[in-house]
Amino acid sequence: MQNKTTKNVLLSGASKGLGLCICGKLLKSGYRVYAISRTLSGHLRELGEAHKGRLFFKEVDLSDPIGAANAVFKGDFIPRAFPLDAFVSNAAQSYEDIVSNIDEAKLEGMFKVNVFSPMLLTKYAIRNMLLNRRPGSIVHISSICAHTGYKGLSMYAATKGAIESFSIGTAREWGRRGIRSNTVSPGFMEIGMATSLSDEDADKIRRRNSLKKAADPESVADTVAFLISDGASSITGQNVCVDCGSR
Amino acid sequence: MLKELLDIINSIRKNSGKQPLENISETTNLREDLGFDSFDLAELEVNIEDRFGIDVFEKDIPISVSDILKKLGR
Numbered sequence: 001m002q003n004k005t006t007k008n009v010l011l012s013g014a015s016k017g018l019g020l021c022i023c024g025k026l027l028k029s030g031y032r033v034y035a036i037s038r039t040l041s042g043h044l045r046e047l048g049e050a051h052k053g054r055l056f057f058k059e060v061d062l063s064d065p066i067g068a069a070n071a072v073f074k075g076d077f078i079p080r081a082f083p084l085d086a087f088v089s090n091a092a093q094s095y096e097d098i099v100s101n102i103d104e105a106k107l108e109g110m111f112k113v114n115v116f117s118p119m120l121l122t123k124y125a126i127r128n129m130l131l132n133r134r135p136g137s138i139v140h141i142s143s144i145c146a147h148t149g150y151k152g153l154s155m156y157a158a159t160k161g162a163i164e165s166f167s168i169g170t171a172r173e174w175g176r177r178g179i180r181s182n183t184v185s186p187g188f189m190e191i192g193m194a195t196s197l198s199d200e201d202a203d204k205i206r207r208r209n210s211l212k213k214a215a216d217p218e219s220v221a222d223t224v225a226f227l228i229s230d231g232a233s234s235i236t237g238q239n240v241c242v243d244c245g246s247r
Numbered sequence: 248m249l250k251e252l253l254d255i256i257n258s259i260r261k262n263s264g265k266q267p268l269e270n271i272s273e274t275t276n277l278r279e280d281l282g283f284d285s286f287d288l289a290e291l292e293v294n295i296e297d298r299f300g301i302d303v304f305e306k307d308i309p310i311s312v313s314d315i316l317k318k319l320g321r
Contacts, residue, residue, distance in 0.1 A: 080297050131293040133262070176286060 187243025210245025
């Protein structure tokens with residue numbers, strides 16, 4: 001028997017890095033998490049064992065936006081009448097190069113994962129919230145590079161800029177139905193995609209921020225958990241930089 | 248079928264503070280007669296899909312109750 005007061009959250013990119021950290025935080029906070037990712041990692045499996053009955057997983061490939069939306073919302077993973085309280089869009093891929101080397105196929109692939117799939121998943125999350133009359137909350141993970149610019153990350157930053165604009169519009173459009181949308185922009189973290197940076201580049205980025213350190217994934221996850229909580233019921237259309245003061 | 252649609256429509260009207268309707272007909276215009284805006288229509292869409300399993304707004308937006316009935320094959 002499910003506890004009806006437990007809130008249901010859809011989380012993308014839950015298997016590793018920041019997504020895994022957010023997943024752990026949400027489970028500890030008492031949420032029921034519907035996690036999607038390309039593969040089920042050992043760490044995510046362990047989280048599921050530690051929080052039995054509150055973590056559900058489905059393998060979903062966000063490089064196919066329509067297939068991904070159908071897999072999540074058109075089957076028995078999140079049926080229409082199953083009330084969704086929040087969608088945390090964390091999954092992303094990074095294609096790094098300087099602008100003069102842009103490869104159209106890689107660019108299109110990254111936009112599918114980072115922009116088109118989150119948009120389509122948002123479409124069906126909102127439809128679910130409308131049907132079930134839930135004042136849901138949507139949080140997209142952006143990146144500080146959408147605001148400051150980094151060499152080699154122009155195309156990646158463009159996907160994050162797109163999703164931040166989309167979130168602002170979503171907030172304006174759906175606020176009348178109690179649905180909120182916000183973005184969180186983490187600074188450089190020593191996990192996930194940032195691990196591909198050289199020590200020298202990572203050090204350079206750290207030296208550029210006020211706190212002279214990497215952003216803590218736990219701090220980012222806490223911010224996400226706050227934004228989907230009732231404590232953030234008056235916050236929408238915002239971007240929160242969790243970046244150690246990078247701007 | 249009309250009764251089921253009327254129930255959905257009245258549930259949406261109630262949600263936006265409007266009085267319930269006693270009846271609708273095939274010629275009922277969704278915007279002009281029901282006073283529905285884009286957001287009410289979105290709510291109508293997801294409720295019809297939930298009840299009948301068909302997204303009647305998928306290709307174009309129905310204007311009247313008759314358009315919905317046609318898409319539902321009735």
